[in-house]
Amino acid sequence: MADIAALTALIEPEVKALGFDLVRIKLFGSGDERTLQIMAERPETKQLVIEDCAALSRRLSDVMDEADPIEEAYRLEVSSPGIDRPLTRLHDFVEWGGFEARITVTEAVEGRKTFKGMLGGVDDSDGVLFTDTKAGAVVIPFALIDGAKLVLTDALISATMPLSSEGADDIETEG
Template sequence: MSGKLAQLHDMLAPAVEALGFECWGIEYLSQGRHSLLRVYIEHPEGVTVDGCALVSSQLSAILDVEDPISGDYTLEVSSPGMDRPLFTLAQYAQYSGEQARIRLRTPYEGRRNFQGIIRGVEGDEVVVLVDEHEYLLPIDSIDKGNIIPRF
């Protein structure tokens, strides 16, 4: 997790959890003069529009006071959805056996994109089976990981 993401997580996750939700993960996309801060929330009974609005209101107040992002930005609060992004080793372990799409920050064995079955976690690495070959991908090298929904 980058320094800015860690700062935002440490600032926002306690507020999300105080409202009875799990802070599933945070994405911060700096896009020149206008950035996007997306906070994914989870709840055992599901996430509703009202739940997102409640969390958004609370986080907006915190962000206004703390002012961790310079310039304009948009705050989005969302459910992780069916193609849920994965942020932590615990989340990858939880979805062991599921199909996932993983993109690395830098190439590993000549490739950055992997699509396969999550086999689990070993130490600080995610084990992914792609075309009968297991890859151990360090969590710190993963730029983005998502579950591929089954219909």
């Protein structure tokens, strides 16, 4: 299995060279179904458009072919994080404060390993401030977070309006 830290060191400079921020690198699947997923975003919009994904995919394909860091065959998937995005960096928990999220941890925090509630930011010791719907206020150490993502809500949809509706008038709908 490829080393995610080594992949990050190879991929992140290429992502940054195109003006994007790296959100996540994930290698999953096995055999012919292995996928290397790269999520990136424009810092100013927190999204990518299809042309951004295509440009990044072309650039990464060339770099990955040259370096060949993954022994097994794999499919490269480049995407925007989407509305119900994963929260992978400490600053994600600050930027998306006030929105609903689900968090899983590697070790129990206050007797629980899964949480659902509102993000409240980050404290001085890199603890994620969280108000769980069942447990109330809790501080979740960032180092213990196994997975976190925003929950699709009306508030989140309103806050992440599409970058462009160009071409929307050209879409035919059935009436």
